[in-house]
Amino acid sequence: MGVWIKKAVLATTAFKKDQFPGLDPGEIAFAGKSNVGKSSLLNRIMGTKKLVKVSSRPGFTQSVNFFSITIGGEGQGNEAFFVDLPGYGFAKAPASVKKKWERLISAYFSSGRKIKGVVAIFDIRRNPDALDLELISFLRFYNIPIIPVLNKCDKLGRGASIRRAEEIRTQLKGLGLNASDLDCLSLVSARSGSGVDDLRSLLLTRLVHT
Numbered sequence: 001m002g003v004w005i006k007k008a009v010l011a012t013t014a015f016k017k018d019q020f021p022g023l024d025p026g027e028i029a030f031a032g033k034s035n036v037g038k039s040s041l042l043n044r045i046m047g048t049k050k051l052v053k054v055s056s057r058p059g060f061t062q063s064v065n066f067f068s069i070t071i072g073g074e075g076q077g078n079e080a081f082f083v084d085l086p087g088y089g090f091a092k093a094p095a096s097v098k099k100k101w102e103r104l105i106s107a108y109f110s111s112g113r114k115i116k117g118v119v120a121i122f123d124i125r126r127n128p129d130a131l132d133l134e135l136i137s138f139l140r141f142y143n144i145p146i147i148p149v150l151n152k153c154d155k156l157g158r159g160a161s162i163r164r165a166e167e168i169r170t171q172l173k174g175l176g177l178n179a180s181d182l183d184c185l186s187l188v189s190a191r192s193g194s195g196v197d198d199l200r201s202l203l204l205t206r207l208v209h210t
């Protein structure tokens with residue numbers, strides 16, 4: 001028997017931390033640079049096409065969005081949140097807006113909520129940089145498990161994806177990711193759906209068992 005999502009709905013859109021939901025059943029958040037495909041991947045994982053708003057314009061998600069999910073199968077009876085975060089590192093955003101997002105993202109990580117993992121999403125074609133290091137350091141400081149994911153694999157062939165994954169794995173190790181976190185490095189495409197079933201199982205299993 002597997003574990004699956006029976007139902008997913010948008011529960012709360014928060015522009016500041018006092019708008020985070022009072023309910024705290026355990027959650028997994030999606031973080032990464034602007035435009036890496038956080039919102040698209042969430043739609044794929046939840047099996048929804050339009051629940052999470054997506055745009056080719058970087059800096060699209062500007063609030064913290066909590067999606068309430070009902071788990072079925074082995075995890076029957078469990079409720080949890082998936083949390084879509086605004087992206088960081090959007091060069092063209094005005095400084096004041098960047099500050100606001102940064103404050104919101106750090107308020108989220110330091111909120112004391114039951115964050116059972118953060119899916120750290122990277123574009124498989126790009127190397128992690130200083131801003132990604134900031135995210136990783138932040139998560140390590142708060143002892144939040146990191147689930148690294150390389151998205152947009154449809155842009156590369158299978159061989160090239162595997163080669164890139166090895167390069168990025170080495171770089172992430174250099175940025176301080178634990179071996180145990182790196183063990184579950186996932187290669188996915190939010191566009192084609194490849195790798196998404198395995199990632200969904202991994203996330204739901206975390207939610208149910210940790």
Ligand SMILES: Nc1nc2c(ncn2[C@@H]2O[C@H](COP(=O)(O)OP(=O)(O)OP(=O)(O)O)[C@@H](O)[C@H]2O)c(=O)[nH]1
Nearest residue numbers: 035036037038039040055056059060061087190191
């Ligand atoms: N080729 C390809 N494009 C993708 C994939 N995932 C997302 N995209 C595209 O990338 C763009 C950004 O997607 P979003 O899901 O809005 O990205 P985001 O990370 O939520 O962006 P922000 O909200 O700005 O932080 C959109 O044009 C998507 O269609 C993928 O796996 N492959």
Ligand SMILES: [Mg+2]
Nearest residue numbers: 038039060061
């Ligand atoms: Mg988004």
